[in-house]
Amino acid sequence: MNILISSAGRRVSLVRAFQKELKKIYPDAKVYASDADPTLSGACLIADGYFKVPFVTHPDYFDVLIEECKSRNIGLLIPTIDTELLPLAQNRLLLEKNGITPVVASTDFVGKCRDKRQIHKFFEEHNVAVAKEFTKDDYTLPLFVKPIDGSRSVDTYLIKDQKDLTDYHFENDKLMFLEYLDHDVYEEFTCDLYYGKDNKLKCVVPRMRIEVRDGEVYKALTVKNLLVDYIKENLASVSGAVGCLTAQFFVHSTEDKVRAIEINPRFGGGYPLSYLSGANYPKWIIEEFTQGKQIEENFDCWEKDLLMIRYDDEILVHGYKG
CATH class of the missing domain: 3.30.470.20 (ATP-grasp fold, B domain)
Structure with a gap:
């Protein structure tokens, strides 16, 4: 039972953890890594092997992924980035039909x-309590602005003064105005x-x-x-x-x-x-x-x-x- 860490990037410590634990149970098993640019990925280079895949949005992604996994007897897939989670969940049955189990939550969740x-x-x-969301015509400063589908703190803003708010903040429907938690x-x-x-x-x-x-x-x-x-x-x-x-x-x-x-x-x-x-x-x-x-x-x-x-x-x- 070989394992794949997908979109491995810089996840060197995670690859090493899976290598250590997998070999305790299956001494001959391997932990592979995949990435869109594997020769420049630290995690790919320390894995037991690696392969290149297109970006998850590419129409050939799953064909390439399945072919590469089957050729290496990979039966378990561990995702690591947000953008691949939904496609993997939506294609769970396709992957399982080809002997690959993605450890990913349900499509709904x-x-x-x-x-x-x-x-x-x-x-x-x-x-479970959450930070209050304001409407864009009724808010209290300071506030925290972030996109509804963001990750890695991209496109986030701490707004302390009215002058810091721009047309971009008001016109971008993806940006949420939230209570600032100091x-x-x-x-x-x-x-x-x-x-x-x-x-x-x-x-x-x-x-x-x-x-x-x-x-x-x-x-x-x-x-x-x-x-x-x-x-x-x-x-x-x-x-x-x-x-x-x-x-x-x-x-x-x-x-x-x-x-x-x-x-x-x-x-x-x-x-x-x-x-x-x-x-x-x-x-x-x-x-x-x-x-x-x-x-x-x-x-x-x-x-x-x-x-x-x-x-x-x-x-x-x-x-x-x-």
Whole structure:
């Protein structure tokens, strides 16, 4: 049973985690990686093998993906970027027909996660509070502006003064005007959640975001706080959720107030901290999807107050020809 990490890019730590856990169970199995430009992908170069695919929007994407997977006996696919989640969910039956199981949430749930207004409605239906959304003719400054389908902090704005608002903000229907959650009052957390194939929550690891670069955390701390019980109480079962999900929350520094921001139904860039703390989601995925093992709840398997400080490293390719 070989595994593919798709759109691998810079996910070196995630590839290594799957390599380590896969070889404990299947010593001869391999972890492959795919990317639109694999020879310039660090994760592809440290994987057991790699291959090039078109962008997921290309009409030949699934033909190429399936052919490459079948030639390498790849039976399990782990997605890593937002834009591939919906196409993979929509083509689940096609992939499964060809012996490839994508570890991705249902089409309905992915659709909700990709639309910030829909995910706000989802949170409210589960008794989870969210930041207030203003209309564009009735708002209070400061406010936070972001697109309904954005990712990696692209096209987001903190608006403190009226002069900072432009015609672009008012005329772009994709931009939401939201209550600003002041970082002097709220602490920001990304939580790594694991949902089994039964759509039930098995683990929660809150990571305090200390420093972020290009939308990805570079300094973070595992914290065992009120979020663990809060998420267990309100999101214990989520229809369509499976595998690793990353959810963002703001927690008031002096009051028991929580505001949910979004869910990305995939491994997040900061997941390696949760893995190194003991939340072994790659192992659970391998056991659940290749052995049929039922994963039990384990909310105490990880180390609290573990600090991660990331840094840049180098991968050298000798004789590179492009």
